[in-house]
Amino acid sequence: MRGQMKFGLNIPTRLVFGSGELKNIASLPLPGKHALIVISGGGSMRRLGYLDTLLDGLRQAGVESTVFDQVQPNPTVDGVERGADCARESHCDFVVGLGGGSTIDTAKAIAVAVAMNAPIWNFVAGGTGGGQPIERALPVVAIPTTAGTGTEIDLWAVISNEATKEKIGFGAPALFPAIAIVDPDLMMSLPPRLTAYQGFDAFFHAAEGYISRAHTPISDLYALEAIRLLYKYLPVAVNDPNNRWARIKVAWASTLAGMVESTSCCTGQHALEHALSAHYPRLPHGAGLIALSQAYFKTFKNDAMKRYMKMAEKMTQQKAARPSDFLDALATMQRECGVADIRLSDWGVTPDDFEALVETATATSQAMLDLDPRFLNREELIQIYSQAYK
Amino acid sequence: MRGQMKFGLNIPTRLVFGSGELKNIASLPLPGKHALIVISGGGSMRRLGYLDTLLDGLRQAGVESTVFDQVQPNPTVDGVERGADCARESHCDFVVGLGGGSTIDTAKAIAVAVAMNAPIWNFVAGGTGGGQPIERALPVVAIPTTAGTGTEIDLWAVISNEATKEKIGFGAPALFPAIAIVDPDLMMSLPPRLTAYQGFDAFFHAAEGYISRAHTPISDLYALEAIRLLYKYLPVAVNDPNNRWARIKVAWASTLAGMVESTSCCTGQHALEHALSAHYPRLPHGAGLIALSQAYFKTFKNDAMKRYMKMAEKMTQQKAARPSDFLDALATMQRECGVADIRLSDWGVTPDDFEALVETATATSQAMLDLDPRFLNREELIQIYSQAYK
Numbered sequence A, B: 001m002r003g004q005m006k007f008g009l010n011i012p013t014r015l016v017f018g019s020g021e022l023k024n025i026a027s028l029p030l031p032g033k034h035a036l037i038v039i040s041g042g043g044s045m046r047r048l049g050y051l052d053t054l055l056d057g058l059r060q061a062g063v064e065s066t067v068f069d070q071v072q073p074n075p076t077v078d079g080v081e082r083g084a085d086c087a088r089e090s091h092c093d094f095v096v097g098l099g100g101g102s103t104i105d106t107a108k109a110i111a112v113a114v115a116m117n118a119p120i121w122n123f124v125a126g127g128t129g130g131g132q133p134i135e136r137a138l139p140v141v142a143i144p145t146t147a148g149t150g151t152e153i154d155l156w157a158v159i160s161n162e163a164t165k166e167k168i169g170f171g172a173p174a175l176f177p178a179i180a181i182v183d184p185d186l187m188m189s190l191p192p193r194l195t196a197y198q199g200f201d202a203f204f205h206a207a208e209g210y211i212s213r214a215h216t217p218i219s220d221l222y223a224l225e226a227i228r229l230l231y232k233y234l235p236v237a238v239n240d241p242n243n244r245w246a247r248i249k250v251a252w253a254s255t256l257a258g259m260v261e262s263t264s265c266c267t268g269q270h271a272l273e274h275a276l277s278a279h280y281p282r283l284p285h286g287a288g289l290i291a292l293s294q295a296y297f298k299t300f301k302n303d304a305m306k307r308y309m310k311m312a313e314k315m316t317q318q319k320a321a322r323p324s325d326f327l328d329a330l331a332t333m334q335r336e337c338g339v340a341d342i343r344l345s346d347w348g349v350t351p352d353d354f355e356a357l358v359e360t361a362t363a364t365s366q367a368m369l370d371l372d373p374r375f376l377n378r379e380e381l382i383q384i385y386s387q388a389y390k
Helices: A020-027 A050-060 A077-089 A101-116 A192-211 A217-239 A244-263 A266-280 A285-301 A307-318 A323-334 A351-371 A378-389 B021-027 B050-060 B077-091 B101-116 B192-211 B217-238 B244-261 B266-279 B285-300 B305-316 B324-336 B351-369 B378-389
Strands: A006-018 A033-038 A062-073 A094-099 A140-144 A158-163 A166-171 A181-184 B009-018 B032-041 B064-069 B096-101 B140-144 B157-160 B166-171 B179-182
Touching: A006 A217, A006 A244, A020 A181, A020 B244, A033 A050, A033 A077, A033 A101, A033 A351, A033 B192, A050 A062, A050 A094, A050 B378, A062 A077, A062 A378, A062 B157, A077 A101, A077 A158, A101 A140, A101 A158, A140 B192, A158 A266, A166 A266, A181 A244, A192 A217, A192 A266, A192 A307, A217 A266, A217 A307, A217 A323, A217 B217, A266 A351, A266 B009, A266 B166, A266 B179, A285 A323, A285 A378, A285 B351, A351 A378, B009 B021, B009 B217, B009 B244, B021 B050, B021 B179, B032 B050, B032 B077, B032 B101, B050 B064, B050 B096, B064 B077, B064 B101, B077 B101, B096 B101, B101 B140, B101 B157, B101 B192, B140 B266, B166 B266, B166 B351, B179 B244, B192 B217, B192 B244, B192 B266, B192 B285, B192 B305, B217 B244, B217 B305, B217 B324, B266 B285, B266 B351, B266 B378, B285 B324, B305 B324, B351 B378
Parallel strands: A006 A181, A033 A062, A033 A094, A094 A140, A140 A181, B009 B179, B032 B064, B032 B096, B096 B140, B140 B179
Antiparallel strands: A006 B009, A158 A166, B157 B166
């Protein structure tokens, strides 16, 4: 590596972090005059009062709003097209995503479909996607209500095509939100189980980004800090959901992990999980990752020994002696969060599916598999699913 | 501090880091069609071939160039106005600063003067400056040839008014360079003394930003990494100037310290040094900081104890027992860089000047003094100059 320290850094998103910051939205330089507000179809954004806070703020800023409230848990091509139609009909000039990762990714995808004036699948690179370049997008304001996705400060969106059973991440610099408002107050009501799933999604953004072939000096800095914070505070937030300080730290770690995704990239574990989500839309992304994680990370423990020990040291704050110290720390953290026993069999996956899952993972997400510390062949990928199964 | 973790992050600059990256400038999305290239009047950019490399790259990109080669070591109002005239006459639509901090700050100031179409002193906030808001600037491409300033990735510029004996920093989001090309190859020929002065400028951007009242979770991350890298690699770069790996690490640390300036802010030490530079233009900025540093940091060792120990731990990689461990580590580093004996008396400063220096510092840079861990009164400021004197 000597003499080869070459990398780029460009995260243009304006981050505003802090409890209560959603209320201050009117003080920000909003990127338009008519917002399409994208929220989930579940009704929680209304029930919790977050939508009203947002609408009030936009009104104060003299911005008109149209609400699109039809986002499903795994954002689909159809949902994006409906949202894009809504934005066109209302002449929206920017998009606000208020919710979890699915909602914000839907907002980003709508922003692309409207600005490029074409179906979103044209722009997905991988699988049956059209692979056209994303030259522009409407500006997006991202307001996460979960701590995990990182999409509020990265250039990625993930979308599912129900017809083809594909779930694919796609990205472009135009997909960086203009503004990210990370207000941990919006995360206080998340139940423990979801807090754990989402927190581990953030953890794996950081851990995969740290062992990824695409890692850089700046992504390493973000990743190790996210790993340190999540090991310390995620179990607190899971076991004591009203602990505001833990929620704040987990929210910040999640945003840091999003910055890892903008300066490094996820690896094969995310590719394998996207295939699971595509085939089993009810399996939460974070639960799928947790189920895969011991098998996945064990595979590389001799390929990235120093990095495993460095992660272990950040977690336990003790000198590490061997790479498996990371696996042990990960197991401890999963136990403390009550998610150590998740297996793929709990979600209806059967061994008969493994071949098809590997097929889907390599067809849709080879780019992430290519960033693994070592190339894994088909048998090794099946082996990971198999170990995660029961 | 509990529950008060509120902060922002917005560094829109596109950083390209790596040996040889200047040669690749044509591959970047350059922000205009006609560049004003700003270089120093000393001739080194021509002699070392850097100007030719830049001109070739711009030609390849189909960009026209006009060269303004009249930058002086401390950029002055007059120099900026001449550069702005040159840019206007040539109808330049962006500015490239190739050189040290003075050159890049001149490029930034020209970018403001041209875009706002008014004298630059109108926009300086502090001292006799006009304090008008900087609403826009021509896009700037910053190409540092020294490792210290950090201006390539921050929103600040420092300018001297010879008539009023003022040296003032001013900033605005429009002053973030559009692109920063940090190519450590351009720093290989810096002599040891200058390497040390500039390296300590970077070190103090990080250390002041770390103890500053304006510090944030993200500036802390950048600051501690810059401090760790500079402690380890600056003495290597000073004592073995051809050590490319040390040059690379020092360059990266300097850019990280610039990111500290964009997410936290310098404190009183920089205010006291700017006053020195304004009265003694021959005193290099870094040398002035080094002379002040032991006295300045000693003042706060009981006000920011934990932060002093944390800095010491990053430097020595040992557990710290007391805040003065930081002062000891700083002394070690200055000894190893051959700059432990710099005193203000070496540069013609006399005790008769102390009152006037404090007057200048408070009149032009009170904002930085306000960020000190504890408010220092007039006597304490004089005390710092006095201890740094002999």
